[in-house]
Amino acid sequence: MTNLFNxxxxxxxxxxxxxxxxxxxxxxxxxxxxxxxxxxxxxxxxLLSVVLFRLSKITVKDVSxxxxxxxxxxxxxxxxVFLFSPQHGVSLxxxxxxxxxxxxxxxxxxxxxxxxxxxxxxxxATIPIVIIFVSTTNxxxxxxxxxxxxxxxxxxxxxxxxxxxxxxxxREYHSISQAQQARGIxxxxxxxxxxxxxxxxxxxxxxxxxxxxRIETVSNAMELRxxxxxxxxxxxxxxxxxxxxxxxxxxxxxxxxxxFVLNAMNGGRFFNPFI
Numbered sequence: 107m108t109n110l111f112n113x114x115x116x117x118x119x120x121x122x123x124x125x126x127x128x129x130x131x132x133x134x135x136x137x138x139x140x141x142x143x144x145x146x147x148x149x150x151x152x153l154l155s156v157v158l159f160r161l162s163k164i165t166v167k168d169v170s171x172x173x174x175x176x177x178x179x180x181x182x183x184x185x186x187v188f189l190f191s192p193q194h195g196v197s198l199x200x201x202x203x204x205x206x207x208x209x210x211x212x213x214x215x216x217x218x219x220x221x222x223x224x225x226x227x228x229x230x231a232t233i234p235i236v237i238i239f240v241s242t243t244n245x246x247x248x249x250x251x252x253x254x255x256x257x258x259x260x261x262x263x264x265x266x267x268x269x270x271x272x273x274x275x276x277r278e279y280h281s282i283s284q285a286q287q288a289r290g291i292x293x294x295x296x297x298x299x300x301x302x303x304x305x306x307x308x309x310x311x312x313x314x315x316x317x318x319x320r321i322e323t324v325s326n327a328m329e330l331r332x333x334x335x336x337x338x339x340x341x342x343x344x345x346x347x348x349x350x351x352x353x354x355x356x357x358x359x360x361x362x363x364x365x366f367v368l369n370a371m372n373g374g375r376f377f378n379p380f381i
Contacts, residue, residue: 112240112241112276113240113241113242113243113244113245114164114168114241114242115244116162116163116164116242117163118161118162118163118242119161119162119350120158120161120162120238120242121162121163121242122348122350123242123350123351123354124247124251124345124346124347124348124351125243125244125247125248125249125250125251125252126248126251126252126254126255126347126351127251127347127351127354127355128238128239128242128243128248128354129239129243129248129251129252130255130355130358131235131354131355131358132235132236132239134355134358134359134361134362135151135231135232135235135358135361135362136232136235136236137362137365138151138358138361138362138364138365139151139228139231139232139365140228140232141365141366141369141375142365142368142369142375142377143221143224143375143376143377144365144368144369144372144376144377145220145223145224145227145377146368146377147361147364147365147368148224148227148228148230148231149227150361151231151361152227152230152231155230155231155232155233155234155235155238156230156234158234158235158238159234159237159238162238162241162242164237164238164241164242168241169237169241172233172237173233173237176229176233180225180226180229183225184222184225184226187221187222187225188212188218188222192211192212192213192218193211193213193215193218194218194221195215195216195217195218195219195220195221195222196215196217196218198217198221198376199217199220199221199376199378199380199381200378200380200381201217201380201381202215202217203215203216203217203380205219216380217380220379220380245265245266245267246266247345248262248265248266249262249263249265249266250262250345251345252265267324271320275313275317278313278316278317279309279313282309282312282313282316283309286309
């Protein structure tokens, strides 16, 4: 069964960070990467994201589906940008250095390639961090950490339930799929694509009904236990911040500050090497 947005329990320095630390770092890291088109910063963040991925002890096999989907989306994004706006880099950087002409307005320029390089670096800088966050953060511990930094505990608990619910849906979909195939409904690559999509729709109804039943069960259990009655609650998985947490937040905060410093030095979000 394909792992999608699942917590993967390992013993690593990244796993030992609190959920609040990883969430704060994720937000700062994402804002830093999205706010700048400077390849120097994006290249550094991309390198750090690969290092952190290795430190987390999450293997490529564990998240192969997510990585594969990301690569396909990245390629499609770059191709569509060039198809619909082949001179976008020229308009951004204000110069035009032609490399070769394809046809009509489709001219490959250094500016356009430089812009595409920045797009690729943004993916490399952010996607591994998102995967690390999802794969190394225990939902219960994450909820406790969110509540610790000021998020209302009912909201924090809802986030934890949502993160726990995704693997449950995957397992139930896999079980229903196996049961349907045992009844003769073909879902493999032997069938044409549209036939497979039609057969897959037979899984949706029992999946939705099973999901609604699970929601009702959880809601009744929470209501019977008086969830939401008090303004505060204790958390079994709560952990205090440690030295590693403060160090991680400091480094990410410096990268966040560096993005704005570079934007000020560059006179905007785009670093222009053509002037």
